[in-house]
Amino acid sequence: MKGTRAAPAAVAGAFTAAQLALVGTGMGLGWDETVYVSQVSPHAPAAFFSAPRARGVSFLVAPVTSWSSSTELLRIYLALLAGAGLYLALRCWRGLLPVPVLALAGGLFGSLWVTLFYGPQAMPNYWVAVGALVAVGCFLRAQGDRGDRGAAWGLAAGGALMALMRPTDAVWAALPLCAALVCVRRWRQPRLLGALALGLAAGAAEWIVEAYVRYGGLGARLAEGSRIQGGLGWHLAVGDQLRSLGGRTLCRPCTSAMPDVAVTAWWFALPVLALAGLVVAVRAGRASGTLLALACAASAAFPYLFLIGYAAPRFLLPAYALLAIPVADALARVVTVSKGYRRTPAVVLVAAGLAVHLAVQTTVLEHTVHHSSAARRDYARAAADLHRLGVRPPCLLTGHQAIQIAFSAGCASAHTRGHNANTTAGRITREARSMPVAALEPSGDRPPSYARTWRPDRLGRLGVYEGYRAYLAPVRAAESHRS
Template sequence: MADTASATRAGTLRLARPGPTALVAAGFVLVQLLLVSPRMGLGWDEIVYVSQVDEHAPAAFFSAPRARGVTLLVAPIASWSDSVALLRVYLAVLAGLGLYLALRAWRGLFPERVLAAAGALFATLWVTLFYGPQAMPNHWVALGALSCAGCLLRARADRHDRAALWGVAASAALMALMRPADAVWVTVPLLVLALAVRRWRLLAALLGGLAAGAADWVIEARVSHGGLGERLDEASRIQGGLGWNVAVGDQLRGLAGRTLCRPCTGELPHPVITLWWLALPLLAGFALWTAVRARRTERTLVPLVCACTAAFPYLFMIGYAAPRFLLPAYALVAIPVADALWHLARGPHGTPRPLVTALVLVAVAGHLGVQFLIARHVAERSEGDRRDWARTAGELHRLGVRPPCLLTGHQAIPLAHYTGCASANTHGHNANTTDADVLRTARRIPVATLSRPGGPPPGYARSWPEHRFGGFDVRVAPAVREDTAG
């Protein structure tokens, strides 16, 4: 009896011990919070998403390309608390949990060690670490893409795996809820595969998930944008017009820590920064070669093709770059690349290769060092930018621009959030009002307009008193006098 009880306890301990993928996910949560301060204020795009459910600040203009997925994601916190730290911790934990679940979708297709290595490679990219705890959609599209491809391969291998079938639908819905266009690009190869092998339940799960996730975006297009075609046209215009445009060099420039490269000019980063990016195709090719030799081509080829279709519009169809756009491609390619690294470190029969293993470890260690340095640099720069916004908001308060109030012009959306005002624009991508409406509003509440130093103010504000601070020319409607500050 004692032996049986001891064996039971030992078995329970073995079951409770976290596996390598769980440890990677937990480490991801910790490193996010160490490199990106939970106290870092909200960025421009985050403000748009969070303000839709934030009762403490007016909702910012929601432009055509955006989808409501991130707003739903942050609603459990942002709908009742304005604590940025709480929101960041919540998102970091969710990002780690999401990574763990996405890697679990591949269990049985690759060894656990490969999945853990893939998770570590993806989680330690500076762009993953920086955007994981942020209210942004790209990380979630990446996790949805990784999970969707894994679940589809599992469902294809086992017709009775209902959990995998539901995983396909849920993952497709998550991607479409976050960024409908990205979801389509990611799932094109999966749809083709389901059609080619005549797996109609798989096809239905994919299409059903995409439809469920994109339903809100399509309905909103009809209600607020004049129809789906009109919203797609408007979204294309805001992104500079989609068409053939080689942006590979732009993405390379972004690897040095430029969160938005628009326009994307300047020298390419040092080769130490870009080497990993250039090595990806070589490692992916090696992974495919080893998979063909081992007669398991499909499980390697599918994520690679999905990574290519996910990256294609951002490498060849858009006139600017943001590193976060390629997160889905990085997540998908991580598993084949991790598999390739394991094969490099071991011989054909699994025998260790000490010299090759040492070289791989040195290369990976150097890569991680570069990624962590860039992540911290980007985080510190972003924290500084947001402190500047807070200081500018303090100056606006000194001039009497306090809630309820309205800001228009250059960077009106983020500055309005930090000031506690509503934001509006009469032109540009975020145009949602007219000159006449701004003047009518100025008769009721404080209104200020911001422009770049030396830039011309809007016509309705040319006679307003001018002030300069925080890198802005600020004109305040004359109904608000400086001596009202107090």
């Protein structure tokens, strides 16, 4: 019995170990990670923080990045936190489902390549998923025992975690909870509605205050966020999400071929197994909890499947976390309901399916880690090349991929166009009079007008770009010859 109770903890520990073993600690920071980390790191000036972002990730990593620039230490810290978060989220479901089902749900969610890949990264989506699991589990516990104050506080904490990481995602994930508290008579509890509202408001408070300070209001910030994301509206992004399952961390634009059917099969099996889990729950007399989990999963996934014109697999992590509950329930039922001569084939079938699933997920993860690590090494090498060219702190980089390279080099970054526009050409040329400034462009692309007389230097390959060039401001270009 004790071994069974410890199963979720064992799953969480295995999840942490798998992150460290399969993703590793040597992968450099990605674009979004750089933005979040730079807000609290003394290593380089903070990168431009656009309207859709929230500062929850920056708060999460601050205990490490505020005093250390070690990416390895950051990865270990986040992997440990991710494992602890998964364990606490599963604990919130204790008493609602059998412990083996919870352990299987944690294993299913934690074994997805996208979960393993983003667990040790400074990104918000995994933590929205943890918050969603906590919120739904605590909601159901509080409904089952109206005297359980801890569950009410857990509901507030889950809402706060989601809103702290991504306020808009928190609203979508919490909509079914709010609807249930208002529309379902036997679930109407003003204290739970207050707890959820308090949690969401507490988590989003900084984001809302910043909206009025920097953007002129909440509506203005939401409108700016929509513009940056390509204009939120009716977009059928289901195909884009399918294309991203092959290991594309960002599919924008998403014009590549569909991955092999072996890579996407689990995605089509997911809703079928989730509905099977609902049938199991109906027969077990706990349909309402499963229905709520399914509703929250569907609500969390809806904007990323139908309202945004591009895809990233991490966007659906909250939905995957919630769907893992009924899927695990269905698979466990297949094994336990089979008796006699049917039991062995059922166990073999489920075990074989899970083994194939794990093999596919591990293969995609390995490919994604290799590709991402290689690209991020290129950025670190480019930063070293810029140092050799005389571009050292205090310095400023602009142009393509400037944010990642600037952080590696200890420089500030600035852009005159695009989603990260935060300066003007005149301001950049003025900065060039007092510090090293370089404009970065792929070979074949023309530099910006203010940099066309600047000296070009080859930086080599950067990710998918060959022949990358840095255009050095002329004053500093002359100084670099003397250094």
